[in-house]
Amino acid sequence: MKIKDSVIFVTGSNRGIGKSYVKALLSHGAKKVYAGMRDIGAFNQIASEWPEEHRGKVKPVIIDITNEGHIRSAVAQAGDVDLLINNAGIANFTGLIAADNLDSARQEMEVNYFGTLKVSRAFAPVLKKNGGGALVNVLSVASLGNFPVLGSYSASKAALHSLTQGIRAELAAQGTQVFGVFPGPIETDMAKDFDMEKSSPDLIAEGTLKAIEQGEEDIFIDPMAVQFRQDYFDDPKALETQLSNFHPG
Numbered sequence: 001m002k003i004k005d006s007v008i009f010v011t012g013s014n015r016g017i018g019k020s021y022v023k024a025l026l027s028h029g030a031k032k033v034y035a036g037m038r039d040i041g042a043f044n045q046i047a048s049e050w051p052e053e054h055r056g057k058v059k060p061v062i063i064d065i066t067n068e069g070h071i072r073s074a075v076a077q078a079g080d081v082d083l084l085i086n087n088a089g090i091a092n093f094t095g096l097i098a099a100d101n102l103d104s105a106r107q108e109m110e111v112n113y114f115g116t117l118k119v120s121r122a123f124a125p126v127l128k129k130n131g132g133g134a135l136v137n138v139l140s141v142a143s144l145g146n147f148p149v150l151g152s153y154s155a156s157k158a159a160l161h162s163l164t165q166g167i168r169a170e171l172a173a174q175g176t177q178v179f180g181v182f183p184g185p186i187e188t189d190m191a192k193d194f195d196m197e198k199s200s201p202d203l204i205a206e207g208t209l210k211a212i213e214q215g216e217e218d219i220f221i222d223p224m225a226v227q228f229r230q231d232y233f234d235d236p237k238a239l240e241t242q243l244s245n246f247h248p249g
């Protein structure tokens with residue numbers, strides 16, 4: 001799929017990787033970008049960072065991906081979308097056993113898994129109507145191996161990886177190509193407490209768009225992610241042991 005002249009909906013686009021997606025989409029010639037945000041109050045401030053000629057191509061849309069009313073309204077406003085980027089996500093940095101209760105784990109599943117599933121189900125008919133297009137889920141290297149310090153987040157991202165495989169098969173019939181992005185640590189608010197080398201969100205955005213255009217479904221971009229994929233395929237048990245000792249700072 002070509003980014004040029006396509007119409008894209010991005011969730012969680014007010015900061016972090018989502019914000020980089022909007023910028024990259026504009027610079028690659030997108031026709032229109034629906035910038036999904038829970039709070040559109042900062043939209044003008046965000047828009048002031050884009051070249052003036054692009055600003056009219058972006059429409060802010062209020063969307064909390066756990067809110068079915070918001071999702072219905074987003075679909076009603078964005079019926080011309082042919083590329084959906086499910087980027088929104090949360091990480092609570094809780095262990096599976098160490099957490100006081102299940103609230104954190106449930107919240108991560110509610111946003112990262114069920115929220116993404118709800119948005120995907122709602123936009124699938126839109127993508128079909130517009131010729132198939134593509135759907136991108138922002139996963140994580142934690143989708144492939146559990147980081148115990150982020151145990152419940154990792155589990156939610158593993159579930160999202162499985163979801164991605166499932167909808168890839170289901171949506172193939174309507175001509176929608178489904179992509180999964182597996183970033184390592186990225187320089188955003190989410191990873192701010194990680195004292196380790198991080199890659200830029202712009203690198204992930206640019207790498208994702210290139211992979212979409214090349215039809216590469218499993219997307220590993222930053223150096224840590226590329227190494228992680230290698231370790232995962234070489235010896236998954238050794239990787240599990242390595243992750244059990246992971247302390248990010």
Ligand SMILES: NC(=O)c1ccc[n+]([C@@H]2O[C@H](COP(=O)([O-])OP(=O)(O)OC[C@H]3O[C@@H](n4cnc5c(N)ncnc54)[C@H](OP(=O)(O)O)[C@@H]3O)[C@@H](O)[C@H]2O)c1
Nearest residue numbers: 012016017038064065088089140183185186188189190191
């Ligand atoms: N940073 C990393 O190291 C890293 C690594 C691997 C994967 N990822 C994944 O990359 C994606 C983007 O993360 P990021 O690093 O850019 O994190 P971030 O800076 O914390 O941004 C998260 C974005 O998701 C939005 N969001 C959270 N809950 C939402 C909800 N219920 N409905 C709609 N939007 C919601 C946030 O909106 P608000 O501003 O309203 O909170 C924000 O726009 C996530 O899926 C994350 O899991 C990140």
